[in-house]
Amino acid sequence: MRNRRKMIKALLLFLKDVHEKSGKSYYFLLNDFVHLKKTKKISIEEYTNFEFENQGREFRDTFMSEMEQRPCLDLLNPKKYYTIARNKYFSHLFLEAKSIRKSELYCYYHPEGRLKNDHVAYDYESVVEVLKSKEVHSCVIKTTESSHGDGVIVVNKIKYINEKCILYLFNGRVLELKDILKEYEPLIFESVISQTEQFKKFNSSSVNTVRFMTTLYPTGNAKIIAIWMKFGRPGACVDNAGAGGNIDAAVDIETGKIYNVTQFNGWGKTKPITHHPDSGVLLEGIFIENWEDIKRDVLRFQESLPYLKAIGWDIAITPEGPLVVEMNDYWDRTGQLFIRKGWKKEIQDCYEQWKKLEKEGKVSYKMGRSYE
Template sequence: MKILYFFYQFKVTDFGKLQAFISYVAKVMNKSKVAVITDMLKAFWKHNISFSDYFYLEFYNRPEVERSNHASTLLMYKFQSRLNSKESIAFFRNKKAFYKKFDKFIKHNYFITDDKNVEDFKIWLIENNPNALMAKQSNGQAGSGLEKFEVTRSNKDDFLVGGKDLNTFYSYALNKKYDLIDTFIEQHPLLQEISPNALSTLRIVSIVDKSNPVKILKPLVRMSNDSFVDNFHQGGIAMAIDPETGNILAPVFFKDPRKSKTETQHPVTGKTLIGFKIPHWELVMPMIEQAALVVPEVRTVGWDVLITKDGPSLLEGNDNWDKTLYEKTHQEGLKPVITSIK
């Protein structure tokens, strides 16, 4: 298994980025590149830590006792495979299925193109009159298969979507396999003021445990940097949240280890993040506790939650949630938690 996992690392690793990280760490740690590579391989062999996570989680700065607490990609795969039914994860791998199953927790309007035509879409536009749309591939992952379109209305029944008439846009959407169209969601005004380029989303992980019906791990919030998505893997930022108060904790984290680790303000707006209280926080955890039991055969989910002026709303559920985002933001390993779940 170890050898197969080693060769898997060669398959999935971006070696151009890896080389840049090696050079950076060699410089800041005053070590040779050979020494950095040797330590990276040692961490892989002893802790199953991927080549990339060695840098993202800054193993080069961590003592052995901290390294041993981190969950490897292999451990997470085994954990999520053990807890989550292969048949039931379909509700989380496809956004259409997710929207239908968790409709009571979704506050925005959406249109599913299945068995629908352009006239159905037009009626939906008239009913909702959105200023913008997000077109998605329902099986898209990690911010892929996603596009934003401005909507203008020339008169009562005529729309332009992304500058295209309805027939042209609808054909374009179908060709791009955009089978799910959301009204552009307006996040809470306080969050919009801080990070206006994209929705800010909470990531909250739930585990249905035999000894405790719903265990919720420490929450975090993701915000965009200068993109229209908040994705941590595409340059966004992430901060831990105090689960009791809903206040953002220091510092601001980028996934890239070369970025600053002392920032307390949003990189674009300059607004202070540390100490900011997530609006409607008192409603978030109860919603997650309910949602976690809708599909109990999927015992662990990483929920993406957005905050509107009216309260929290589910955006997505991830059965194969990312442990690197959690460990980086909270600066602690997940292995003790993962191995304690029965």
């Protein structure tokens, strides 16, 4: 009974908030939400965040809710393989084995280990030994299992002074390596990414990434099903869209044209723009250079990793070509807001093809992820 009262209270608050924001009647909002909850398993949070009261038919029909996404990714990206994407050290190893372009891994630090080699370390002395041996004077430090740009430290310069390793960060802070290693968690040290001149102009302080959504089919062929971009803001070293405060845009799959440029300051706080609000660089209508080569490489990336059959790739565009910043096996749904349509049909089509093989006994996913 108590839980039921909480649910009713949450629903009433939701209706009140959306009514005040949109001016739509309570009757419309209640019926609309109940319909979408029944047909698409839309949550209150999704209805509010994606402003469904203002969305047209195409967005509504193609949007993929979290509850629709879960069973599909349970099968396409089984639990036994998800750590390939979620642990950044494991990602490095798999990408290296598949000759997929990525940052150079300088050092993997794990405080619980006791063995070391040319890139593995377990204490301050062994980390410094690895960095010195590779003559590392700048790097990016990441926690191994964080996401959305959390736990990222960009080091512009490293000085080895006597017994100290001094880190000069991109934001002007100065730290000793010992201060970072006091946090009892694994870290990776990797090379700084150098973007193309086109991408540097968008925002020079961050790596401005392209999110490619790809699927792999039983034929062994991959498909790009959606693309959107994240542009950083001055002073930020990451371009994450999750919490707002950055610029996002859709990218046309066929041509690489940037469109639907949006200033995203958080859910319900978006506005269309044409130029980057800080640099003044034109974004709307710009074509990403060398687009066909970039697409070809990203498709090869997906075809090289059959363990995960639906991946959200965060890709940096470098002079040498696309470079994997991060893989996502269970991605958020924010990109549908910027593309202004969803990827439900594409994900479910891939799911159905693999599900058919499972029913025929040709593949097994008994170790799939459980969210219960």
